[in-house]
Amino acid sequence: MTTAPLCLIAAGGTGGHMFPAQALAEELISRGWRVTLSTDARGARYAGGFPDEVPVAQVASATFARGGVLAKAGVPFRIGGGVLQAVRAMRRDHPAAVVGFGGYPSIPALSAATILKLPRMIHEQNGVLGRVNKLFAPRVTHVACGVWPTDLPEGVEGLHIGNPVRSAVHARAGASYIPPGDYPMSILVIGGSQGARALSDTVPPALASLPEEMRRNLRISHQARGEDEARVSGFYAEHGMTAEVRPFFDDVPARMAEAQLVISRAGASSIADLTAIGRPAILVPFPHATGDHQSANARALAEAEAAAVIPEAKLTPDNLAETVAAILGQPDAATRMATAAAALGRPDAARDLADLVERMAGLDN
Numbered sequence: 231m232t233t234a235p236l237c238l239i240a241a242g243g244t245g246g247h248m249f250p251a252q253a254l255a256e257e258l259i260s261r262g263w264r265v266t267l268s269t270d271a272r273g274a275r276y277a278g279g280f281p282d283e284v285p286v287a288q289v290a291s292a293t294f295a296r297g298g299v300l301a302k303a304g305v306p307f308r309i310g311g312g313v314l315q316a317v318r319a320m321r322r323d324h325p326a327a328v329v330g331f332g333g334y335p336s337i338p339a340l341s342a343a344t345i346l347k348l349p350r351m352i353h354e355q356n357g358v359l360g361r362v363n364k365l366f367a368p369r370v371t372h373v374a375c376g377v378w379p380t381d382l383p384e385g386v387e388g389l390h391i392g393n394p395v396r397s398a399v400h401a402r403a404g405a406s407y408i409p410p411g412d413y414p415m416s417i418l419v420i421g422g423s424q425g426a427r428a429l430s431d432t433v434p435p436a437l438a439s440l441p442e443e444m445r446r447n448l449r450i451s452h453q454a455r456g457e458d459e460a461r462v463s464g465f466y467a468e469h470g471m472t473a474e475v476r477p478f479f480d481d482v483p484a485r486m487a488e489a490q491l492v493i494s495r496a497g498a499s500s501i502a503d504l505t506a507i508g509r510p511a512i513l514v515p516f517p518h519a520t521g522d523h524q525s526a527n528a529r530a531l532a533e534a535e536a537a538a539v540i541p542e543a544k545l546t547p548d549n550l551a552e553t554v555a556a557i558l559g560q561p562d563a564a565t566r567m568a569t570a571a572a573a574l575g576r577p578d579a580a581r582d583l584a585d586l587v588e589r590m591a592g593l594d595n
Contacts, residue, residue, distance in 0.1 A: 235326035235593055236264045238287075240340060242333015242362075243273030246355055249499040250376065251331045252280050253394030253580040254353075254587070259283055261584060266325075268316065270335040279396065279480075289315050289338045312338030313345075320346055326591040329353060330370075332360045340366050349590045353583065354380055355393050355498030356519075357526030371590050374583055376498050377527055391583050392576025393502035398483040403506045403577035407568040409561035410490045412447065417554075418489040419452040420482065420500060421514075428542055429514065430458040433493055436550035438469040444558055445471065451485050453478065483507070490564065491557055493550075496524035496539075501531065502579070508572025510564050511537040512553055514545055536570035 237258050241251040255265045259281055267277055268287045277286050289312040316338040320328075328343035328350040330336040336352075343350040344366075351372035354363045358381045367373050367386045375382075376393035395403075417437070421429045430452070437448060450473035454462045459475055466473035479485060486492060486507050494500045496515040504511050513531065515524035531537035538553050557564050576582075588594040 234262055234264045235591060236266065236323060237587060237591075238266050238268055238320070238325040238328045238339055238343075239331065240268040240328065240336035240338070241273060241331040242335045243269060243276050244333065245276065246497050246499050247331045247333045247336075248273070248276045248279070249396055250353060250355055250394040250502070250580075251329075253396045253400075254329065254583055255280055255284050256397050257394070257580040257584040258587065261588075263326075266323075268335070268339040269333075270312075273333070273335045287319060289335065309334075309337055309341075313341045316342035317345060320348065324348075326593060327351070327587045329587060330363070330366060331355070332363045334362060336362055337365075340370070344369050349592075351586070351590060353391070353394075354388075355502075356521075356523035357381060357529070358521035358523035359383070360520055360523075372586060374586060376502065376579070377530070381521070381526070389586065391586065392579030393498050394580035394583050395499075395502050395506045395577060396483070398481075399486075399503050399506050400577050400580070402483050402487040403508075403575065404572055405487045405507055407508060407565060408490065409565045409568075410558040411561055412443070414449050415447050415490040415558060416485070416488045417448055417450045417491050417493065418482075418485050419450065419493045420479075421453060421495045421516075426453065426455045426495075427458065428545060429493065429495070430454045430462050432545050432547055432550055434462055434465040434469075435547040436554060438465070438471065439547060439551045440555055440558075444555065448472065450474070451479060451489075452476075491554065493554075496528035498523075498527055501527050502576075505531070505536070505571050505575035506577040508568050508575060510557055510567035510571065512550070512557070513537045513539045514542055515539070517542045530574060531571065534570045534574055536567050536574060 241247040330340045330352045350370045353374040355376040357377040373388045374391040375388040378390040452475045456477045463475040492511040496513045513528045528539045532539045
């Protein structure tokens, strides 16, 4: 019996890396591939959405961004141990392809694939390469880009693939948009774990200050950090607003499909979901993202008039309330925003990325 080809997917422990990695895993499994996820202990905690058939191989990794002097001094040794661990694993079960999605936990797998001269590629979700992807861009067969144009190192060519979306998002691609009106309206508020605080500080008072005839119709789903959950939930309750506040929603695609408006950071996965489903948005790029990549991510939506973009330095309850009221108060304009967002979407990016993986592995016949 012929053994199915193996794709080793390496990704760091954030949704921005994990969601597109999960989408590729789903697509390759549907084509008969075997898939293994390579990540570290932190990343393994974010792997719950992957198909059950995907084993999680935990490798030693570390980052220079956290810890004291001693911790940082030990980083090269931890990464080196992870590389040796990955080399041994790849010699036991030879991958037909290795795909890195960024984050320090992808270093061991990509380094081992480079040492063993295996077919390898990276996928960059943002308009600016992350540190790890920038390191490996000259050393891989392909650099697949989620946002175009992507700022690439000199001499490196990228392929515009788009950001793969999970099957739950793909199933709602192009879902009909119900414009805002004098009836219940859903607002979805989502922000990455690092960037959720500013939204939790600003969105509740902004929505509370809307005209009563608009405010009474709002049904809010607000993703807040655990330490902010009680405070945010309490604010909405005190102001008589219907809101569900959680640290994490496991049904974001469904909530987004039902939303009249999404208020979000400009992370690559959030934008991929927004454009696949097609929803108006107010984007607040996280200013401390590497290379200010969230501003780069938001630019295409702003230029297409699919989203309003508010820099965090200008984010105030009054400014945000004015923008929300302008969108919810103009149903035709909101519908045009939804249509413009959907026109930017690449809901088949997972398929196209899987095609690229198969070509790279010589299995596209």
